[in-house]
Amino acid sequence: MLALDRVSKTYPNGVEALARFSAEIRQGEIIAIIGGSGCGKSTLLRAIAGLDRASSGSVTLDDETISSPHAKIGIIFQEPRLLPWLSVADNIGFGLADLPATERREKVARALERVGLADKAQAWPRELSGGQAQRVAIARALVPRPEVLLLDEPFSALDAFTRRDIQDHLLDLWADTRPTLILVTHDVDEAVVLADRVLVMRPRPGRLFDQIEINLGRPRDRNSPLFENFKRSVLTSLDRSLDRSVPDRDATQGPGQAMWW
Amino acid sequence: MAMISDAPVLQQTSEPAEGAAMRSRLSRYARPVLGVLLPLTLALGWELVVWSGWSNGRLVPPPSRVLATITELARSGELVRHITATLWRVGLGFAFGVIAGTLLGAVSGYWSLARRLLDPTVQALRAIPSLAWVPLFILWLGIFETSKIALIAVGVFFPVYLGVMGAILIVDRKIVEVGRTFRLSGPAMIRRILLPAVLPAYVVSLRVGLGLGWMFVVAAELIGASEGLGYLLLDGQQLGKPAQILAAIVIFAILGKLTDWLIEVAAAPFLRWQDAFGRAKGA
Numbered sequence: 440m441l442a443l444d445r446v447s448k449t450y451p452n453g454v455e456a457l458a459r460f461s462a463e464i465r466q467g468e469i470i471a472i473i474g475g476s477g478c479g480k481s482t483l484l485r486a487i488a489g490l491d492r493a494s495s496g497s498v499t500l501d502d503e504t505i506s507s508p509h510a511k512i513g514i515i516f517q518e519p520r521l522l523p524w525l526s527v528a529d530n531i532g533f534g535l536a537d538l539p540a541t542e543r544r545e546k547v548a549r550a551l552e553r554v555g556l557a558d559k560a561q562a563w564p565r566e567l568s569g570g571q572a573q574r575v576a577i578a579r580a581l582v583p584r585p586e587v588l589l590l591d592e593p594f595s596a597l598d599a600f601t602r603r604d605i606q607d608h609l610l611d612l613w614a615d616t617r618p619t620l621i622l623v624t625h626d627v628d629e630a631v632v633l634a635d636r637v638l639v640m641r642p643r644p645g646r647l648f649d650q651i652e653i654n655l656g657r658p659r660d661r662n663s664p665l666f667e668n669f670k671r672s673v674l675t676s677l678d679r680s681l682d683r684s685v686p687d688r689d690a691t692q693g694p695g696q697a698m699w700w
Numbered sequence: 701m702a703m704i705s706d707a708p709v710l711q712q713t714s715e716p717a718e719g720a721a722m723r724s725r726l727s728r729y730a731r732p733v734l735g736v737l738l739p740l741t742l743a744l745g746w747e748l749v750v751w752s753g754w755s756n757g758r759l760v761p762p763p764s765r766v767l768a769t770i771t772e773l774a775r776s777g778e779l780v781r782h783i784t785a786t787l788w789r790v791g792l793g794f795a796f797g798v799i800a801g802t803l804l805g806a807v808s809g810y811w812s813l814a815r816r817l818l819d820p821t822v823q824a825l826r827a828i829p830s831l832a833w834v835p836l837f838i839l840w841l842g843i844f845e846t847s848k849i850a851l852i853a854v855g856v857f858f859p860v861y862l863g864v865m866g867a868i869l870i871v872d873r874k875i876v877e878v879g880r881t882f883r884l885s886g887p888a889m890i891r892r893i894l895l896p897a898v899l900p901a902y903v904v905s906l907r908v909g910l911g912l913g914w915m916f917v918v919a920a921e922l923i924g925a926s927e928g929l930g931y932l933l934l935d936g937q938q939l940g941k942p943a944q945i946l947a948a949i950v951i952f953a954i955l956g957k958l959t960d961w962l963i964e965v966a967a968a969p970f971l972r973w974q975d976a977f978g979r980a981k982g983a
Contacts, residue, residue: 490877508881520878524896524973534882536892565975 440466441487441587441619446496448482455644456482459496462638462647466586467617471624471634473673475681479645480623484589487621488514500587513585513618517592519572521564527551527575528560534583550578553612570601574608581612590622594629606632610657627677631669632659639673641680646687648680761943766950769943773932783951785928786917789845790959793852794913798906800853801860808861809868810894819865826858831919838923848920855916856909863905867898900974903967907960914956929955 441464448457457479464470472480485491487498489508498505500512513534521530532547551557554574564572573593580588594602606629613620624630630637634653641648653669660666679685743763750757757765773779804822808815833854834847841847871894879893921930929948936944 488881490880508883510883514881516874516877518874520874522875522878522893522896523975524899524970533878533892536888563973563975565973 440464440501441621442497442499443483443487444497444499446483446486446493446498448479448486448491449494457486457493458644458646460640460645460647461496462650464619464621466619469613469620469622469633469635471622471630471637472640473624473627473630473637473677474640474645474648475642475677476625477645478640478642478680480640481591482645483640484514484591484621484623487587488512488589490514510583511586512589513580513583513587514589514591515573515576515580515593517595519564519569519576521567521572521575521579523564525564526560527556527562527564527567530564530575531578531582533579546582550582553615554578554608570597570605573597573605577605577609577612581616581618584616585618587619587621590620592623592625595625602626602629607658609633627670627673628661630673631655631666632661637673639676639680641687648687649676651676759942761946765943766946769941769947770950773944773947779951782927782929782932782948783955785925786921786930787955789848789852789920789928790910790913790917793849793917794856794910796849796853797856797909797913798860801857801905801909802864802902805861805864806868809865810890815865822858822861826862830854830916834919834923843924848917848925851920852913852916855912859908859912860905863901863908864898867901867905868894871897896970899967900971903963903971906963906967910959910963911956914952914959918952 443460443462443464445459445461446457447455447459449455460479460483462470472483474480482491486493487505489498489505489512492506500509503509505512521527522533525533528547528551531550532543535543535546538546548557548560551560554577556571556574556578559567559571559575564575567575573596576593594605597605609620610633620633622630622633631653637651637653638647639649639651640646651669651673655665655669746757746760747762747764749755750762761769770779773782804818808818808822830851833851837847837850841850875897876889876893879889884892917928918930918933921928922934925931925934929951932948933945936942936948
């Protein structure tokens with residue numbers, strides 16, 4: 440269980456990026472965080488990752504307070520951020536330095552197989568396409584078996600076709616060990632395809648506006664009417680979140696009351 | 701290295717590329733040849749001019765006479781003695797300069813308090829023309845080897861210091877963050893992230909430093925030496941032997957290029973990952 444308790448972040452220049460964000464996220468749940476620009480999505484993710492400290496409030500994972508990067512929490516950034524001087528295989532094994540070499544090689548080989556890049560093991564990152572590089576980044580983050588995997592708009596730089604492919608791929612990988620996924624995105628389609636629950640944030644200051652449970656089985660059919668319905672409700676909520684005349688609701692309510700429309 | 705990068709091109713191009721493959725093979729040999737075309741033409745031209753009697757070549761001796769001087773020096777064993785002396789000075793000065801530049805540069809780059817304390821002083825010292833140190837070094841360290849090596853080390857120090865510090869300061873924050881998410885300790889962060897990230901810039905600074913080392917060895921040897929290539933220069937001037945001066949200059953060129961090439965070759969295996977303009981061109 441990952442618990443976010445009134446997480447707030449005010450930057451030194453006085454910008455209030457995040458205000459009292461609370462949520463409880465079950466182990467293995469897939470969460471999509473969506474919202475207009477400047478709503479503190481990335482700030483929130485960085486606080487959960489332990490890369491930045493929250494100004495107040497707390498992030499706890501299984502009763503452990505997170506204030507710096509934690510072994511059980513992995514993160515995938517918007518860019519692949521592969522280390523250009525390491526081969527693809529060494530990039531994937533980057534977080535496994537403590538393991539004996541044979542075990543590391545085994546795990547890396549399995550991960551390469553799993554993301555379909557076994558033939559690229561010895562390639563340099565510069566030789567990969569954008570989609571391949573992001574797949575390597577996913578493998579690198581998943582190989583140490585994190586309990587929570589954070590994704591900061593990881594597919595936004597990819598073309599629509601590759602994005603779809605890699606979304607399915609991510610779900611496939613998720614099914615192996617079922618980590619908690621927290622995905623920041625601005626793509627409604629992506630949120631509805633992947634998430635069990637969509638958290639809608641509203642900007643200035645960034646705060647939770649709404650949560651929408653996506654009660655759809657997997658694999659999800661992107662063309663089914665139900666899928667369209669969920670997409671529409673997320674879009675509606677997103678529109679309302681940007682409309683200043685709509686007042687804040689008490690965001691600490693349970694998801695049950697979220698179906699107010 | 702240019703030649704290695706040609707190989708995959710050859711494999712990829714298949715049928716219509718017969719001509720391209722030929723061209724590529726041609727360019728493999730043509731590229732070095734192109735480089736020596738200009739000096740070779742000039743040398744041959746001058747040789748002809750002197751040979752045909754249009755000039756007596758007294759002040760600008762033709763290549764054959766320079767070559768004769770070199771072989772003569774080599775035969776008497778003089779050449780080896782002078783080259784060894786110069787190489788020894790450059791080597792030691794370069795080593796000291798690199799060690800000091802790397803250490804101080806790394807400290808200033810990594811630790812901002814040290815940078816604030818150290819960098820203004822170093823920059824002020826850098827603004828002093830290095831030759832201005834010569835009288836002081838001679839007073840302090842005597843006229844023999846120590847003062848020469850110190851002068852060379854000073855010349856090497858600054859580019860290396862600047863290169864290392866600058867390279868550390870511009871390491872991509874995003875890459876460092878990857879290290880943080882994997883909870884690297886300080887030393888591991890240096891070894892696994894910072895060191896490889898600064899290596900390309902470091903190699904460049906070493907090459908610049910070495911170039912300055914060669915520059916300063918001449919200055920040091922011109923000031924007072926009884927052996928070394930710089931001494932050959934001075935001796936040639938004082939005794940009116942332009943062929944000897946040119947011989948020393950030619951040897952300087954060869955040694956400078958050779959040592960620079962050694963750094964390049966030694967660093968190449970560690971820099972194969974680079975994705976840069978120069979690589980793609982095979983330059």
